[in-house]
Amino acid sequence: MKIEKNTAALDLFRLAAMVLVIINHTSPLASYSTVWDFWLTRILARIAVPFFLMTSGYFLVKNNWHSLGHFIKKLCLLYGLSVLLYLPLNLYNKHFTGPVDFLHQLLTDGTFYHLWYFPAVILGAILARQLSRLGPRLSLLLAVLLYLVGLGGDSYYGLVTQSLPLKTMYHGIFLVFDYTRNGLFLAPLFLLLGAVGRHWNRRISAFGLCISLLAMSAEAFWLRSLGVQRHSAMYLTLPLCMMFLFSLLLNSNRSEAPELRRLSTLVYILHPWCIILVRGSASFLGWEHLFIQNSLLHFFAVLLLSLGLSRLLLALRPLPQHPSNRAWREVDLEALAHNARILRRALPPESRLMAVVKADAYGHGAIPVARCLQKADIHAFAVACLTEGIALRRAGIRGLILILGYTPPAAVPLLARWRLTQAVVDLDHAKALSACGCRIHVHLALDTGMHRLGLPVEDKEAISTVYALPHLVIDGVFSHLCMADNTAEEGQHYTQNQLTAFYDTIDWMRTVGLDPGHIHIQASYGIWNLPPQHCSYARAGIALYGIYSDTATVHRPLELQPVLSLRARVATVRTLHAGECAGYGLAFQAFRQTRLAIITIGYADGLPRDLPQRGGEVLLHGRRCPMVGKICMDQLLVDVTELPKLQPGDIATIIGRDGCCEIRAEELAEHCETITNELLSRLGNRLTLSTYSLPRNH
Numbered sequence: 001m002k003i004e005k006n007t008a009a010l011d012l013f014r015l016a017a018m019v020l021v022i023i024n025h026t027s028p029l030a031s032y033s034t035v036w037d038f039w040l041t042r043i044l045a046r047i048a049v050p051f052f053l054m055t056s057g058y059f060l061v062k063n064n065w066h067s068l069g070h071f072i073k074k075l076c077l078l079y080g081l082s083v084l085l086y087l088p089l090n091l092y093n094k095h096f097t098g099p100v101d102f103l104h105q106l107l108t109d110g111t112f113y114h115l116w117y118f119p120a121v122i123l124g125a126i127l128a129r130q131l132s133r134l135g136p137r138l139s140l141l142l143a144v145l146l147y148l149v150g151l152g153g154d155s156y157y158g159l160v161t162q163s164l165p166l167k168t169m170y171h172g173i174f175l176v177f178d179y180t181r182n183g184l185f186l187a188p189l190f191l192l193l194g195a196v197g198r199h200w201n202r203r204i205s206a207f208g209l210c211i212s213l214l215a216m217s218a219e220a221f222w223l224r225s226l227g228v229q230r231h232s233a234m235y236l237t238l239p240l241c242m243m244f245l246f247s248l249l250l251n252s253n254r255s256e257a258p259e260l261r262r263l264s265t266l267v268y269i270l271h272p273w274c275i276i277l278v279r280g281s282a283s284f285l286g287w288e289h290l291f292i293q294n295s296l297l298h299f300f301a302v303l304l305l306s307l308g309l310s311r312l313l314l315a316l317r318p319l320p321q322h323p324s325n326r327a328w329r330e331v332d333l334e335a336l337a338h339n340a341r342i343l344r345r346a347l348p349p350e351s352r353l354m355a356v357v358k359a360d361a362y363g364h365g366a367i368p369v370a371r372c373l374q375k376a377d378i379h380a381f382a383v384a385c386l387t388e389g390i391a392l393r394r395a396g397i398r399g400l401i402l403i404l405g406y407t408p409p410a411a412v413p414l415l416a417r418w419r420l421t422q423a424v425v426d427l428d429h430a431k432a433l434s435a436c437g438c439r440i441h442v443h444l445a446l447d448t449g450m451h452r453l454g455l456p457v458e459d460k461e462a463i464s465t466v467y468a469l470p471h472l473v474i475d476g477v478f479s480h481l482c483m484a485d486n487t488a489e490e491g492q493h494y495t496q497n498q499l500t501a502f503y504d505t506i507d508w509m510r511t512v513g514l515d516p517g518h519i520h521i522q523a524s525y526g527i528w529n530l531p532p533q534h535c536s537y538a539r540a541g542i543a544l545y546g547i548y549s550d551t552a553t554v555h556r557p558l559e560l561q562p563v564l565s566l567r568a569r570v571a572t573v574r575t576l577h578a579g580e581c582a583g584y585g586l587a588f589q590a591f592r593q594t595r596l597a598i599i600t601i602g603y604a605d606g607l608p609r610d611l612p613q614r615g616g617e618v619l620l621h622g623r624r625c626p627m628v629g630k631i632c633m634d635q636l637l638v639d640v641t642e643l644p645k646l647q648p649g650d651i652a653t654i655i656g657r658d659g660c661c662e663i664r665a666e667e668l669a670e671h672c673e674t675i676t677n678e679l680l681s682r683l684g685n686r687l688t689l690s691t692y693s694l695p696r697n698h
């Protein structure tokens with residue numbers, strides 16, 4: 001149950017950190033007190049950047065570093081845009097001595113004063129990832145050493161460079177970087193500390209934070225009195241301070257506020273322009289004494305302008321059409337890739353996996369599914385018809401695409417145009433395809449006992465005739481098993497006969513000099529119930545989606561994961577008195593006071609109308625609730641008397657997990673007295689489809 005308070009401490013603190021960055025760049029107390037100004041800008045404000053680094057590290061590790069590529073890509077994009085945004089100012093100020101200088105700054109110091117953060121976090125993240133491979137202790141130790149080197153070039157510079165070799169070393173460093181506060185010396189430690197995500201209880205964290213902040217203030221004022229600081233971004237006590245602060249925030253972080261994240265990023269990027277705008281307009285209007293000389297007013301003007309401008313930009317951003325507005329399918333691509341791996345491992349080495357993605361990949365979305373599998377190194381796909389094959393090619397799917405069903409001969413030019421391989425369903429089909437005079441690739445279907453498609457295995461003459469036809473390039477021969485899911489003796493016997501007929505025919509073909517090419521006969525149940533077959537392909541459909549067709553057992557179960565979840569929302573909740581009825585035909589009658597939730601999914605989305613009468617349930621707040629009444633076209637009714645906290649907008653799970661409860665597709669199919677294949681392939685196309693990929697440990 002999600003009754004937690006809506007606290008997004010990490011994201012909320014981003015805004016505070018943002019204000020600190022602006023403080024750092026505007027010195028609000030400068031016209032009042034140099035000491036307090038030093039404390040505010042050179043001490044307190046120094047926690048902002050380490051905080052951003054720690055949150056990045058924290059989330060990167062939460063994803064097992066899998067999102068590092070995506071993270072870096074996004075940063076590069078933001079960095080590029082920011083560099084462009086400040087290019088006019090840099091050009092106006094003749095900031096670059098030439099293209100080499102520009103490139104050098106781009107890679108090290110960020111081209112504009114606040115932009116140093118981007119190259120630093122990019123380099124830091126790559127470095128931290130590499131360090132983290134060495135184990136938690138060694139990586140932290142090395143990061144601490146790098147930080148110490150950075151410290152020597154920052155606030156301890158005057159002390160450290162009393163030694164000549166060190167002075168030379170820092171001289172070398174400063175030829176490359178302007179400061180040691182960068183991706184090499186500063187960023188790795190804070191990224192890794194964030195990654196550790198250590199938290200103590202609230203009291204210890206708050207106490208530790210106060211003490212370490214005091215210590216950092218003492219350290220900074222001491223260094224200031226010695227006059228040894230070259231720069232003042234790094235202190236010995238800063239990491240300690242950050243660990244307590246982060247621990248405090250982690251203790252109260254329960255949810256996310258992506259809007260705040262975007263806002264703070266925009267404020268970060270835009271505020272230097274706002275400083276210039278405030279100063280420019282103050283001069284223009286003759287208000288220098290207000291908005292330039294008064295540092296506090298200056299700061300507030302910059303802050304408000306930055307926030308206002310960022311809000312405006314966010315508001316102008318086109319709203320993404322949220323894919324989860326009413327009822328939707330969620331497709332877990334990581335589970336799909338996992339299943340493909342498991343299935344391949346179950347096949348003998350010479351057998352490859354052919355992914356059956358017909359009927360919109362059994363309702364999972366043929367294009368995202370095929371793209372994901374292509375990335376996972378699968379290069380053979382099967383579809384039911386021409387349009388499905390063309391759709392895959394248009395989406396950039398390469399390799400073999402086999403059309404398992406009938407294609408009218410008139411469409412032969414399209415087969416050739418899209419390099420699709422056609423199944424030959426009988427002798428007449430073969431002749432008609434050949435007669436088009438267009439060279440196409442085909443696989444011969446053999447009928448070994450299903451009596452659906454294919455040339456009968458007994459008809460050797462027909463097989464020879466097909467081989468003699470012009471224009472058909474026969475790349476393969478296959479058959480389909482119709483009893484492989486039946487583990488009873490008669491089923492196994494029938495399957496064995498089909499296999500024998502298939503292999504005998506293949507042997508005969510080879511002896512008479514007809515090359516069968518790639519051979520294949522197993523579908524999912526052939527993989528689960530038969531010993532490994534020495535074929536070129538196994539055509540997996542339902543197994544790829546991580547479910548069985550029904551609840552019967554198989555000989556060789558594999559560790560597959562369901563790929564699809566089906567969800568909808570609570571539209572409204574209402575109370576019925578005992579005796580009142582609800583829904584079409586008043587099919588539901590409340591025998592006690594009952595709370596009814598109306599869920600936004602119906603038979604137009606693929607659920608059978610009498611599912612409630614067959615025991616259908618949905619998950620709400622992690623609990624099973626019974627469907628009642630008759631399913632409507634766009635809605636269904638659920639008895640939620642047990643869930644007093646249910647609210648409109650809450651998510652209902654029809655297939656999938658919610659908390660520790662799960663409704664599997666097999667269960668739903670059993671209620672409907674059908675197989676999951678039918679249920680899923682019939683899901684309505686009004687359901688939006690959202691794919692996601694949560695990396696997990698294998």
Ligand SMILES: *Cc1c(COP(=O)(O)O)cnc(C)c1O
Nearest residue numbers: 356404480523524539540541542
């Ligand atoms: C649909 C189909 C498959 C895939 O079947 P699953 O049981 O879903 O694995 C394989 N071969 C042919 C000929 C099919 O029609």
